[in-house]
Amino acid sequence: MDLSYILNELGEERENYFNAISPPIIQSSNFAFDTVDELRNAFADEMSGYLYSRGLNPTVDILRKKLAALDAAEDCLVFNSGASAIFCGVLANVKAGDHIVSVAKPYTWAQKMFDVILPRFGVETTYIDGTKIENWHAATRSNTSFFYLESPNSWDFQLQDLRAVAGWAREKKIVTLIDNSYCSPLYQRPIELGIDMAMQTATKYISGHSDTLGGVLTGSHQMIKKIFDSEYLNTGCGIQPFNAWLLIRGLRTLPARFDRITATTQRVIQYLKTEPLIQQIIFPLDPSFPQYELAKTQMSGACGLMTIVLNVKNRPSIVTFCQNLRHILMAVSWGGHESLVIPKCASLQDSEFDPNNREHKMVRLYVGLEDPEYLIEDLRQALATIADV
Numbered sequence: 001m002d003l004s005y006i007l008n009e010l011g012e013e014r015e016n017y018f019n020a021i022s023p024p025i026i027q028s029s030n031f032a033f034d035t036v037d038e039l040r041n042a043f044a045d046e047m048s049g050y051l052y053s054r055g056l057n058p059t060v061d062i063l064r065k066k067l068a069a070l071d072a073a074e075d076c077l078v079f080n081s082g083a084s085a086i087f088c089g090v091l092a093n094v095k096a097g098d099h100i101v102s103v104a105k106p107y108t109w110a111q112k113m114f115d116v117i118l119p120r121f122g123v124e125t126t127y128i129d130g131t132k133i134e135n136w137h138a139a140t141r142s143n144t145s146f147f148y149l150e151s152p153n154s155w156d157f158q159l160q161d162l163r164a165v166a167g168w169a170r171e172k173k174i175v176t177l178i179d180n181s182y183c184s185p186l187y188q189r190p191i192e193l194g195i196d197m198a199m200q201t202a203t204k205y206i207s208g209h210s211d212t213l214g215g216v217l218t219g220s221h222q223m224i225k226k227i228f229d230s231e232y233l234n235t236g237c238g239i240q241p242f243n244a245w246l247l248i249r250g251l252r253t254l255p256a257r258f259d260r261i262t263a264t265t266q267r268v269i270q271y272l273k274t275e276p277l278i279q280q281i282i283f284p285l286d287p288s289f290p291q292y293e294l295a296k297t298q299m300s301g302a303c304g305l306m307t308i309v310l311n312v313k314n315r316p317s318i319v320t321f322c323q324n325l326r327h328i329l330m331a332v333s334w335g336g337h338e339s340l341v342i343p344k345c346a347s348l349q350d351s352e353f354d355p356n357n358r359e360h361k362m363v364r365l366y367v368g369l370e371d372p373e374y375l376i377e378d379l380r381q382a383l384a385t386i387a388d389v
Contacts (some may be wrong), residue, residue, distance in 0.1 A: 001069050003070075003255065004199065006066055006069045006070055006294075007066065007251050007252055007254065007255070008070055008252065010065055010066050011061065011062040011063075011064075011065035011066055012062060019166050022249075023059060023062050023147075023239050023245065023248060024057040024058075024059065025059050025245045026053075026057055026241055027156070027241050027242065028053060028060045028141035028241075028281070029052065029053050029230070030051070030052050030053065031050040031052070032080065032283060033345045034048040038335065046228075046233065047225055047228050047229070052389075053238075053240075053241065053343075054233060054236050054238060055232075055238065056229070056232055057238075057241050057244070058087065058241075059241040059244050059245055059248075060078055060238065060239060062244075062248060062365060063078055063239075063244045063247055063248050063251075064076045064077070064078055066248070066251060067185075067202075067206075068218050069217050070185035070186070071185045071189060071190075071191050071198050072185075072189055072191050072192050073191045073218035073219055073220070073222075074219070074220050074221040074224070075218070075219065075220065075221040075224035075225070076216060076217065076224065077215060077216075077217045077224055077227060077228060077232055077238070078202065078215070078216055078238065078239045078244060078247070079214065079215035079217065079232075079237050079238060079239060079387070080199070080213060080214065080215070080237050080238065080239050080240070080243070080323030081181075081203070081213045081214065081215050081218070081237075082181065082199065082200070082201030082202070082204075082213075082214075082215035082216075082321070083107075083109040083110075083200075084106075084215050084235070084237035085160045085199045085216060085217045086107070086110050086113070086177070086179070086199055086215070087113055087231075087235075087237075088217070088227050088231035088232055088235065088237065089111075089177050089199060089217050089227065090110075090113065090118075090146060090177065090256065091094040091231050092227045092230055093145065093146055093175045093177075093224055094118065094123050094145055094146050094210065095123075096121050096122040096123065096124050097122050097123070097143060098122075098124075098143055098144075098145040098146065099123070099124050099125075099126065099141050099144045099145065100114060100118070100123065100124070100125040100126070100144070100145070100146045100147075100148060100150040101125075101126050101128060101136060101139045101140065101144055101146070101147050101148070102114060102125055102126070102127050102128070102147075103127070103128065103130035103149055103150050103151075103153065103158070103160065104127040104130070105127075105130060105151075105153070105155075106127075106148060106153075106329065107150065107151055107154070107177075107179060110148065110179070110219075114148075117359075123241065126139045129158075129162065130149060130150075130151075130158065130160040130292065131158050131159065133161055133164040133165065133168065136164075136165055136168055137168060139364060140172055140174070140349075144172065144174055145174060145175060145176070146174060146175050146176075147165060147169050147174055147175070147176045147177070148177055148178075148179075149165060149176065149177065149178040149179070149195070150178065150179040150182075150186075150192075151178060151179075151180075151182075151298075152182045152183070152284050152299075152302075153179075154181070154182060154305065154334075154364070155307055155344070155359075155362065155364060156282055156307060156362075157182070157282055157283070157284045157285065157289070157296050157305075157307070158291070159241075159291045159295060160178075161294060161298075162178070162190055162193040162195055162213070162298055163193050163194055163298070165195075166193060166195050166196075168195030169196075170194065174288075175196050175197070175198045176194075176195045177192075177195070177196065177197040177198075177199060177368050178197070178198055178199065179199050179201075180198045180199060180200045180201070181200045181201045181204055181205075181299075181335075182284075182302075182303075182305060183299055183302070183303075184200055184204075184206065184254075184258075184303075185200070185204045186205075186254065186258055186300075186301070187258070187299055187300050187301040187302065188253065188298060188299045188300065188302065189273060191218060191219070193298060196219055196220070197217055197218065197219040197223060198216075198217075198218045198219070199215065199217050199218075200216045200245070201214070201215055201216075201217060202214030202215060202216050202247050202250075203215075203333060203335070204333060204334055204335025204336070205254065205258070205303065205335040206247050206250050206251060206254065206335075206381060207246065207247055207250045207286055207335065207336070208250040208257050208335060208336060209249075209250060209336060209337060210254060210333070210335075210336030210337065210338060210339065211246060211248070212243045212246040212247065213243065213267040214239050214243060214244075214247050215239075222338065237270045237337060240316075257337075257369065258301070258303055260369055261303050261304040261367055261368065261369065262302070262303055262304070263372075264281075264304070264367050264369075264370075264371075264372045264375070265302075265303065265304050265306065265367045267376070268306075268365075268367055268372060268375055268376060268379070269281055269283060269286060269306065270320075271376045271379070271380075272308060272379070274309065275379075275383055276369045277310060277311050277312070277383050277386055278308050278309070278310065278311065278383075279309040279310060279311040279361065280308070280338065281306060281307075281308055282306060282307040282308075282309070282362075283302060283306040283307075283311075284299065284302045285299065285301070285302040287327040302365060303369065304335075304339075304366050304367035305334050305364065305365075305366050305367075306364075306365050306367075307362050307363065307364050307365070308362070308363050308365055309344050309361050309362055309363075310357055310361045310363060310386075311361075312355070312361060312386060313355045314350070314353060314355065315345050315348060315350045315353035316350065317386045318343050318345050318361065318363065319343070319345075320385050320386055321363070321382050321383060321385065321386050322341055322343050322363065324381070324382040324384075324385040325341060325378055325379070325382045326363075326377070326378055326381070326382075327339070327370065327374065327378045328340065328341055328378050328382075329341075330342065330343075330381070334366035335365075335366070336370045337366060337368050338366055338367070338368045338369075338370075339365070339366055339370055339375055340365075340366040340387070341363055341364065341365050341366075342363070342364045343362070343363045343364075344359055344360060344361070344362040344363070344364070345360050345362075348360065
């Protein structure tokens with residue numbers, strides 16, 4: 001299906017709303033019925049039509065159709081956050097006594113679920129180095145029912161071989177879910193590589209404006225309906241119509257923003273390679289990346305997120321660098337119009353800092369929509385302040 005068609009036309013029946021170019025926000029909590037039989041049918045299957053906006057809503061449905069098509073998936077649910085999408089995708093597919101295999105150091109709220117919530121119900125999680133397929137083989141038990149992947153993850157961008165992991169999971173009848181937030185469907189299509197469910201935080205690239213939250217879960221219609229009928233409706237975690245409308249707006253410019261951010265990122269990386277205070281640049285599609293060849297086979301691109309390792313000996317040097325940036329903001333997340341940094345050492349005291357620990361010297365940098373030279377000059381002047389520490 002053509003990308004331009006998906007972003008600009010799919011799901012938009014303009015003749016039903018006055019031929020308006022932009023779809024309406026159907027800000028209604030519920031929907032009326034003409035007959036008792038129609039109401040009865042809606043009670044029997046809430047996914048068959050519009051009953052109550054906790055389930056389906058016309059504005060949200062336009063977004064669902066577009067996001068499913070982007071992932072080459074049969075169906076989609078949109079949640080009020082990425083954490084909600086992960087929670088429901090996992091919870092719908094495990095039961096008491098099951099075992100989960102997850103990549104090490106997953107997204108914070110995924111790990112909270114694995115470590116705190118699921119153990120209450122007798123579900124155990126094993127964390128592995130997901131870069132090697134043999135680790136997935138070794139961790140699999142007779143009661144393993146779920147694999148959780150992040151490829152790339154959001155700090156050192158480790159990859160999993162998606163085809164290999166999906167193949168092993170299918171052989172063992174294990175459900176797979178990947179956090180695809182780094183690439184989005186524009187740069188990686190996990191469903192086509194055999195993964196059962198693809199999740200992304202729409203808060204990031206889909207929104208693109210840092211003004212709304214959202215989470216996306218795509219997969220087969222059977223899987224999506226299973227989640228809709230249980231966890232989605234029970235937890236009430238569906239996205240609201242206005243937020244869905246904002247995400248539709250964000251989708252319109254997604255390819256243009258990706259093109260701009262990708263080009264600027266390359267310029268910034270070229271500059272950073274000339275700086276002696278940069279010990280390492282971690283970016284999946286840079287030839288120096290350890291899994292560069294795998295990245296090229298399953299990713300069609302990489303956008304604005306990288307990690308730089310500073311060549312410093314103390315935490316105050318990193319603090320000085322981050323706090324002297326004039327235009328690049330210090331904040332979590334990524335994918336919006338604005339460039340951002342977040343230092344790994346923000347969770348440490350000065351006395352806890354270890355200059356021999358690469359992670360302590362990491363600063364994650366997101367490149368936004370600003371001009372390349374504007375960002376490069378900001379990085380240059382901030383790096384220069386480290387000499388005074």
